[in-house]
Amino acid sequence: MKQPNSVKDMGKNPGEPLAQINQYEQIPLPPPFDKIDEEPEFAQLSDAAREKYVVLDDTIAVNIEKPKTKEEEDKLVNGFLSGLEKLFSVDDNWTFLQPFEMSMEHCAKCHTCSDACPIFQESGENELYRPVYRSEILRRIYFKYVKKASPSLHGDIDLNWETVARLIELSYRCNLCRRCAQTCPIGADNALLSREIRKIASMEMGIVPKEIHDDGSVLQLRVGSSTGMTPMIVKDNIEFIDEDTAERTGITIETPFDKVGADILLIHNAGEIMAWPENPGAFATVFEAAGLSWTLSSDAIGYDGINYGVWYDDVQFARVAVRHAAIAKKLGVRKIVLGECGHAHKALTVIADKVLTGDLNIPRESSMVTLRDIIRSGVLKLDKSRNDFPVTLHDPCNLVRLMGIVSPQREIIDAVVPEGRFREMAPHGVENYCCGGGSGFAIMSGHNFKDWRHRMTGRRKFRQILNAFQDESMDPSHMKYVCAPCSNCKGQIRDIITYYDAFEKAGIYYGGLVELIVNAMVDVKPGFIDWEWH
Amino acid sequence: MMTTFAYVVAYLGLVFFLIACIARFMMWSKMPMHVRWELYPVAHEGGGKAAYGGSYLEDTEWWTKKREVSLFGELKVMVPEILFLVALREHNKKLWTRSFPFHFGLYLVGGVTALMLAGGLVVGYLPENIAAPVAKIVNLVAPFLGGAGLVLGIIGAIGLFMRRRSRALRDYTAPADLFNLVFFIAAFGVSLVSLVVYDRDFSMVTTFITNLVTFDLAPVGAGPAGLLLTLSVVLLALLTAYIPTTHMSHFIGKYFAYHSIRWSDEPNLAGGRQEGTIQELLSRPVTWSAPHIGADGKKSWLDVTLEDQTK
Numbered sequence: 001m002k003q004p005n006s007v008k009d010m011g012k013n014p015g016e017p018l019a020q021i022n023q024y025e026q027i028p029l030p031p032p033f034d035k036i037d038e039e040p041e042f043a044q045l046s047d048a049a050r051e052k053y054v055v056l057d058d059t060i061a062v063n064i065e066k067p068k069t070k071e072e073e074d075k076l077v078n079g080f081l082s083g084l085e086k087l088f089s090v091d092d093n094w095t096f097l098q099p100f101e102m103s104m105e106h107c108a109k110c111h112t113c114s115d116a117c118p119i120f121q122e123s124g125e126n127e128l129y130r131p132v133y134r135s136e137i138l139r140r141i142y143f144k145y146v147k148k149a150s151p152s153l154h155g156d157i158d159l160n161w162e163t164v165a166r167l168i169e170l171s172y173r174c175n176l177c178r179r180c181a182q183t184c185p186i187g188a189d190n191a192l193l194s195r196e197i198r199k200i201a202s203m204e205m206g207i208v209p210k211e212i213h214d215d216g217s218v219l220q221l222r223v224g225s226s227t228g229m230t231p232m233i234v235k236d237n238i239e240f241i242d243e244d245t246a247e248r249t250g251i252t253i254e255t256p257f258d259k260v261g262a263d264i265l266l267i268h269n270a271g272e273i274m275a276w277p278e279n280p281g282a283f284a285t286v287f288e289a290a291g292l293s294w295t296l297s298s299d300a301i302g303y304d305g306i307n308y309g310v311w312y313d314d315v316q317f318a319r320v321a322v323r324h325a326a327i328a329k330k331l332g333v334r335k336i337v338l339g340e341c342g343h344a345h346k347a348l349t350v351i352a353d354k355v356l357t358g359d360l361n362i363p364r365e366s367s368m369v370t371l372r373d374i375i376r377s378g379v380l381k382l383d384k385s386r387n388d389f390p391v392t393l394h395d396p397c398n399l400v401r402l403m404g405i406v407s408p409q410r411e412i413i414d415a416v417v418p419e420g421r422f423r424e425m426a427p428h429g430v431e432n433y434c435c436g437g438g439s440g441f442a443i444m445s446g447h448n449f450k451d452w453r454h455r456m457t458g459r460r461k462f463r464q465i466l467n468a469f470q471d472e473s474m475d476p477s478h479m480k481y482v483c484a485p486c487s488n489c490k491g492q493i494r495d496i497i498t499y500y501d502a503f504e505k506a507g508i509y510y511g512g513l514v515e516l517i518v519n520a521m522v523d524v525k526p527g528f529i530d531w532e533w534h
Numbered sequence: 535m536m537t538t539f540a541y542v543v544a545y546l547g548l549v550f551f552l553i554a555c556i557a558r559f560m561m562w563s564k565m566p567m568h569v570r571w572e573l574y575p576v577a578h579e580g581g582g583k584a585a586y587g588g589s590y591l592e593d594t595e596w597w598t599k600k601r602e603v604s605l606f607g608e609l610k611v612m613v614p615e616i617l618f619l620v621a622l623r624e625h626n627k628k629l630w631t632r633s634f635p636f637h638f639g640l641y642l643v644g645g646v647t648a649l650m651l652a653g654g655l656v657v658g659y660l661p662e663n664i665a666a667p668v669a670k671i672v673n674l675v676a677p678f679l680g681g682a683g684l685v686l687g688i689i690g691a692i693g694l695f696m697r698r699r700s701r702a703l704r705d706y707t708a709p710a711d712l713f714n715l716v717f718f719i720a721a722f723g724v725s726l727v728s729l730v731v732y733d734r735d736f737s738m739v740t741t742f743i744t745n746l747v748t749f750d751l752a753p754v755g756a757g758p759a760g761l762l763l764t765l766s767v768v769l770l771a772l773l774t775a776y777i778p779t780t781h782m783s784h785f786i787g788k789y790f791a792y793h794s795i796r797w798s799d800e801p802n803l804a805g806g807r808q809e810g811t812i813q814e815l816l817s818r819p820v821t822w823s824a825p826h827i828g829a830d831g832k833k834s835w836l837d838v839t840l841e842d843q844t845k
């Protein structure tokens with residue numbers, strides 16, 4: 001394993017990776033995936049990519065082209081310093097000023113947070129991925145080059161374009177899961193600092209991974225969804241989903257669109273409509289069966305709850321959040337209910353809480369709560385025995401650690417899964433591990449980034465899933481269900497299962513929460529969950 | 535002459551400490567409202583939710599309900615955290631075995647100093663029948679707790695110094711971090727020697743402190759005893775003044791880290807008192823330079839947010 005010896009290495013050995021993982025030295029997984037030499041080969045970065053882009057480690061997320069002239073080099077350094085200064089300005093960064101300064105000033109560099117970080121742990125404790133490694137570089141740059149303080153006070157570092165470019169890359173080696181922050185005895189938050197580095201890169205320098213900016217928030221703001229779906233396409237797709245769901249359930253449904261004065265505006269992550277149509281179909285089935293007054297919106301952005309700005313850019317974030325609220329206002333709904341998407345939950349409920357005012361300040365509710373209340377009301381006739389298979393629950397960080405929504409999803413599972421079939425992961429709830437797709441990773445797959453994420457970020461989750469099912473037969477015919485009530489987490493879990501071939505080899509399947517409810521509904525034809533690999 | 539110097543430095547040290555702490559406190563409290571960035575478990579969540587990390591967002595139509603905020607829940611977490619550094623004990627035992635004696639020693643020294651200051655005020659300004667028993671209690675308690683505090687502080691600081699020099703932490707250690715610990719060891723060490731050699735019953739130091747609060751700058755101790763007392767007072771006073779100017783002021787920051795960030799979950803309810811502040815913040819100018827922001831230094835957050843992005 002190659003790793004940096006020091007924080008000061010960040011600007012050294014240009015063009016060379018600072019860290020490299022030897023996959024055969026990684027901690028083996030639990031059975032039946034415990035033979036490390038039977039794991040898929042870690043795809044290597046191409047020479048052309050190493051030639052063209054700034055190199056940090058085994059992969060590339062951001063695609064920062066190596067500067068060709070001194071001017072380009074200076075632009076990187078000066079842009080970074082200028083952005084860093086703006087992070088300390090009330091005007092430019094009132095959004096995060098206090099938490100940011102707190103984390104900049106009060107880290108004791110005690111390494112308490114290191115054990116909490118799944119990436120650092122799965123990397124075999126490679127120094128590059130230590131939560132505080134990138135924070136320390138940012139801090140030293142700030143104190144030495146912005147505050148002009150003596151390096152004896154805060155530590156030394158050389159500043160060159162390589163340092164800056166690598167630091168930006170390194171901010172995309174963190175899931176922003178904030179597990180590290182939970183353990184910090186002082187209250188410093190390395191995840192926040194990763195996000196603030198991403199903000200400098202995006203908001204000041206215009207440097208962002210394409211998947212989350214150009215193909216993400218920009219596309220969403222331009223055409224209505226990061227999936228590229230326009231209002232017309234989304235309506236067509238939902239019509240198709242209604243038909244397909246009716247065929248599977250035996251219950252005719254018609255998803256309402258743009259119903260003015262409805263009680264609820266339901267906003268899905270549009271990825272569900274494209275990749276997991278059974279999820280919006282299941283929501284419609286449950287909401288209709290419960291007799292709720294609800295609607296989807298066909299206004300651009302109103303049918304896609306994603307808000308990638310939460311990972312990298314406060315302005316992009318605010319643009320999408322305000323648009324969501326404006327659509328709800330136009331429809332005159334009483335509340336917005338967020339579908340199974342963790343970051344959409346956090347974005348619109350918690351972060352946008354300090355953005356939306358006046359008639360845009362429309363209450364937001366988690367679908368975990370809406371669904372739990374439907375179950376509690378007793379309006380659905382449920383037969384738990386239809387879910388007679390082992391189920392484990394993945395807790396999306398955004399729902400649990402960052403919003404405190406922990407019990408409703410468990411109450412639902414209690415109501416729809418037979419006793420003894422549910423097994424918690426360890427740890428779970430607010431101490432959960434990220435699926436590995438957090439902070440945009442689930443949708444990032446340039447070069448060999450997907451491989452990196454499976455080996456480094458998703459591996460801990462896969463380990464947890466396997467451990468949760470250890471007392472079950474791992475025969476592929478014995479199906480096991482990983483319930484992930486979040487679109488991004490679901491995508492990531494699908495990708496890990498595919499990478500390790502865990503459906504074929506161990507019968508590990510995945511899906512959302514509302515699907516489990518519909519699968520248990522007595523009025524629905526049996527077999528809503530079809531156990532087909534999609 | 536020497537003791538007069540000690541009095542002056544002690545006054546300056548205490549005054550500087552207070553001013554710097556207040557300034558630091560004001561700095562944190564004057565910061566603008568930020569977006570919510572809470573981290574669960576949030577200790578004040580009521581209804582048994584704090585135990586598993588739940589929040590009011592789990593409640594049906596939470597915005598229609600009165601939020602249950604439990605001060606007791608906060609104290610249940612805060613007090614053991616401050617006294618015993620629970621988070622560190624749970625997540626970093628190795629460091630805790632050094633950091634806990636250091637911090638606890640510091641609390642004892644600080645506590646005993648405060649006790650002697652209070653005792654000094656009683657002795658200096660209240661009638662003899664009240665002052666005498668108070669002085670007795672102070673004289674009884676101070677040597678024991680003060681001595682224990684100094685010893686624990688020194689042991690902890692040496693442990694922390696060695697840990698900072700260890701392979702694991704060395705690279706993350708600035709010279710100032712080592713200096714801070716040496717400063718503690720020196721100030722506490724000199725005080726301990728002074729007390730053990732010349733002032734085992736703390737009579738000199740209590741007299742000094744009583745004089746300090748009654749503004750009677752009479753010399754205390756003579757010869758090497760006075761000299762050592764002066765040296766220890768000067769070092770402790772300088773250390774006291776120095777602490778809030780460094781990252782060791784985290785004892786102030788930590789309050790805000792918890793109350794204004796980690797546990798700050800108060801929702802902005804429609805028509806509530808937060809909305810005005812938010813509108814003011816949204817009207818502030820943006821100067822971020824990336825082209826997609828579309829800022830020109832005059833446009834506000836609201837302007838750039840509402841700009842048409844469909845083109």
Ligand code: SF4
Binds near residue numbers: 108109110113184189
């Ligand atoms: S962030 Fe907190 S836990 Fe991590 S090194 Fe800094 S002070 Fe220690």
Ligand code: SF4
Binds near residue numbers: 118174176177180
């Ligand atoms: S936020 Fe998560 S991934 Fe990032 S450093 Fe902290 S623990 Fe690691």
